[in-house]
Amino acid sequence: MTYTNSPDLEKEPPSQDRYRGVPSKIAKHANDADEAMKAFAGHEDENLELDEATSKRLLKRIDLHLMPLLCVIYGLNYLDKTTLSYASVMNIKEDINLIGDDYQWLGSMFYFGYLAWEYPTNRLLQRLPLAKYSSFCMIMWGLVLCCMAGVKNYSGALAVRFFLGVFEAAVTPGFALFTSQWYTKKEQGTRVGIWFSFNGFAQIFGGLLAYGIAKGVRLHGSTIAPWKIVFLATGLLTMAIGTLFLLFMPDNQLNARWLSPLDRKLAIERVRVNQQGIGNKHFKAYQLKEALLDPLTWAFAFYSLTADIPNGGITNFFSQLIVSFGYTPEESLLYGTPGGAIEVVTLIVCGYLGDRYGHRLLISSSGLILSILGMLLIVALPLSNDVGRLIGYYLTQASPTVFVALLSLIATNVAGYTKKTTVAAIYLIAYCAGNIIGPQTFRPKDAPRYVPAEITIICCWAACLCDLLFIYWYCKHQNKKKAAIRAKPDYLKLENQEWLDLTDRENPEFVYTL
Numbered sequence: 001m002t003y004t005n006s007p008d009l010e011k012e013p014p015s016q017d018r019y020r021g022v023p024s025k026i027a028k029h030a031n032d033a034d035e036a037m038k039a040f041a042g043h044e045d046e047n048l049e050l051d052e053a054t055s056k057r058l059l060k061r062i063d064l065h066l067m068p069l070l071c072v073i074y075g076l077n078y079l080d081k082t083t084l085s086y087a088s089v090m091n092i093k094e095d096i097n098l099i100g101d102d103y104q105w106l107g108s109m110f111y112f113g114y115l116a117w118e119y120p121t122n123r124l125l126q127r128l129p130l131a132k133y134s135s136f137c138m139i140m141w142g143l144v145l146c147c148m149a150g151v152k153n154y155s156g157a158l159a160v161r162f163f164l165g166v167f168e169a170a171v172t173p174g175f176a177l178f179t180s181q182w183y184t185k186k187e188q189g190t191r192v193g194i195w196f197s198f199n200g201f202a203q204i205f206g207g208l209l210a211y212g213i214a215k216g217v218r219l220h221g222s223t224i225a226p227w228k229i230v231f232l233a234t235g236l237l238t239m240a241i242g243t244l245f246l247l248f249m250p251d252n253q254l255n256a257r258w259l260s261p262l263d264r265k266l267a268i269e270r271v272r273v274n275q276q277g278i279g280n281k282h283f284k285a286y287q288l289k290e291a292l293l294d295p296l297t298w299a300f301a302f303y304s305l306t307a308d309i310p311n312g313g314i315t316n317f318f319s320q321l322i323v324s325f326g327y328t329p330e331e332s333l334l335y336g337t338p339g340g341a342i343e344v345v346t347l348i349v350c351g352y353l354g355d356r357y358g359h360r361l362l363i364s365s366s367g368l369i370l371s372i373l374g375m376l377l378i379v380a381l382p383l384s385n386d387v388g389r390l391i392g393y394y395l396t397q398a399s400p401t402v403f404v405a406l407l408s409l410i411a412t413n414v415a416g417y418t419k420k421t422t423v424a425a426i427y428l429i430a431y432c433a434g435n436i437i438g439p440q441t442f443r444p445k446d447a448p449r450y451v452p453a454e455i456t457i458i459c460c461w462a463a464c465l466c467d468l469l470f471i472y473w474y475c476k477h478q479n480k481k482k483a484a485i486r487a488k489p490d491y492l493k494l495e496n497q498e499w500l501d502l503t504d505r506e507n508p509e510f511v512y513t514l
Contacts, residue, residue, distance in 0.1 A: 034277030075198030086210035087227035089329035113165025115432035135246035141167035142238030192408035193351020203340030287418035312438020324448035367401025416503035
């Protein structure tokens with residue numbers, strides 16, 4: 001294969017002869033190429049052979065070096081958010097004098113910080129070295145979490161929760177970028193499902209950790225409150241793993257020390273099929289505009305907002321919800337752990353089947369349907385039926401399947417680096433808004449059943465199913481339009497069009513994954 005683009009392509013004016021017959025949008029925006037072009041600069045005549053065996057070998061090596069770090073860090077990301085829920089049944093309310101709806105606002109304050117910093121952090125993820133900026137945020141959020149053990153009052157806890165949200169804002173969009181850089185479209189759904197499933201592992205680990213600390217303190221005593229031990233243990237662990245991330249995670253294929261120079265080029269070549277490249281550090285105003293005008297952006301945002309109203313409530317109140325079923329606070333820490341197992345299984349199974357059969361959206365919807373069934377059990381069963389309501393709670397833990405499928409589709413179906421980071425920011429800003437609203441639906445006056453909150457959750461999930469059908473129809477419709485363009489006799493594909501940092505809408509070669 002040959003490469004006609006020079007490393008200084010972004011500085012060269014477009015040649016009219018070169019782009020004759022090429023769609024006008026592509027010709028207009030083809031002068032600021034992707035980082036992938038650097039890998040082939042000076043090797044234009046080199047013949048790269050990427051057979052199936054080589055691709056599988058590279059995939060195994062990439063999985064071995066990337067997935068453990070992505071999985072463990074994402075699990076800590078969830079664990080650190082939910083430490084407040086464990087602390088809520090370990091006397092934090094009494095120790096820092098929380099009254100009325102103070103606890104609800106502590107749950108929401110994390111997402112105010114997340115929301116405030118989400119778009120700036122996405123711009124920094126594009127502009128700065130991806131792995132280095134991500135690891136800085138990880139180490140800082142671990143440090144901030146440790147500070148939670150030192151708070152004395154409500155205002156101090158609010159400040160810590162705000163900055164925890166600020167530093168955790170980079171994790172999900174950053175991991176989506178890592179996935180789109182390194183994996184082909186057919187591999188991304190499974191990988192996102194796997195690293196996101198560590199939320200469930202974190203729920204299991206966190207519940208056992210909190211239960212062990214609470215029981216140990218009750219039996220043997222301690223010099224500090226058990227909830228402070230939880231914050232210190234999880235914060236220090238996060239800082240340690242963040243340091244490992246800094247040392248071992250490459251920013252992209254070009255500086256992966258565990259790949260040979262040839263394998264670095266082959267690792268880029270294997271993602272050519274994505275029609276996206278591996279990144280572009282320049283802000284492009286037209287891509288920002290396209291992101292804001294694309295119906296798919298707002299369909300993603302609507303889902304994220306609506307689905308995360310339930311998530312915000314359940315994440316912060318699941319320990320208290322289980323106590324309301326008739327269990328003790330200590331038992332609630334232990335009995336919450338099987339919910340994590342449900343999340344792990346449903347995310348991995350839906351991610352794998354979605355990639356295998358090419359229907360991420362439809363297969364992932366099964367988790368949402370299970371969650372609606374679970375919440376109906378919680379609402380409909382009498383208070384005396386503790387086991388039935390607990391099973392209902394476990395079923396609700398299948399709800400992230402669609403959120404994760406859409407997150408993987410931002411990696412897969414949104415092209416153009418400025419557009420991708422913008423859509424990811426909007427998706428996660430909506431996620432923040434939903435999580436801010438969610439805890440407010442669990443009002444103290446509705447305890448112990450919280451029926452209004454539970455009915456709100458059911459209505460939100462039903463609306464999400466309708467939005468999911470629209471996204472499926474829209475992507476299918478766009479694929480038909482692109483196929484018609486490619487079928488025209490005068491259609492011309494530019495050489496190395498995959499590496500020109502084109503958006504999904506302007507590139508006729510781009511096919512949306514369903």
